[in-house]
Amino acid sequence: MIGNDIIDLEIPISPNWKSPRYLNKLFSSAEQTAILDSEKPEISLQLFWSLKEATYKAHQRQFDLPRKYNPLSFQCEIISEEKNKFQGIVRTNNQSYFTFSRITRANIHSTATLEKNINTSIKIFQDEDILKDKLFTEYSLLLKEQKSNLWIQKNKQNIPQLFSRNLNTSQVFSLSHHGRFSAFAIALMNS
């Protein structure tokens, strides 16, 4: 199972971000310490937020959950950091998700997966309009199926899934967009 989140760093973060009232609604005390003690607290805050968002999406897809605004239910920890790449673990309800993030000057992108070693395809674009077309192109290659035979349908929790006319498959993916950027993350699953 997979979820992803993109953050455009050109969009300013909340002016409230330093206030304990703001931080206490989003982050545990351990997370707040990690954020505020880091070299660039504003970037760390957005990195942790993207971990929660990506994991929320993966968790919602895994258990077919109704929507909720519960950022405190996701506890993030960065376990390794190399240049601009970060690996982490996010825990929620006795479930752990593995995260992989990349920070550039322009954006932060995080992916969360339930399985540790899973084949993923993650792509970031500078345009939101082309996102779905790019997703169909990717699946067309992966499933060896014509693009015109693929479609997206939302389930009752509003989670989109991809179906194919000729293959008995439903593929789960995650889309994200923010400001100038959009992204998809897919994990190829057995039908």
Next chain:
Amino acid sequence: MTDKTILEKIKAIVTPYVQRKEGLEDFSDSTDFISDLKINSANLVDVILDVEDEFNIEIDNTSMEGMLTAGDAKRIILTKLEN
């Protein structure tokens, strides 16, 4: 405070964060902050802080979990105002 006044105040609070302004035209209980108004999920907490300040209440984490529509927010505000 009437339901209508509360709803109007909620509308005023969310307006600066709304990315889909058409969503404000028929603002009602069923207006969804994320899907109808396209408020960024990172800004929902700002909305909640503004609601706390406007109504002088504290929104606990359990209430926050269910604040997805204007109607949800209204019900939470009404409950907190009664206590």
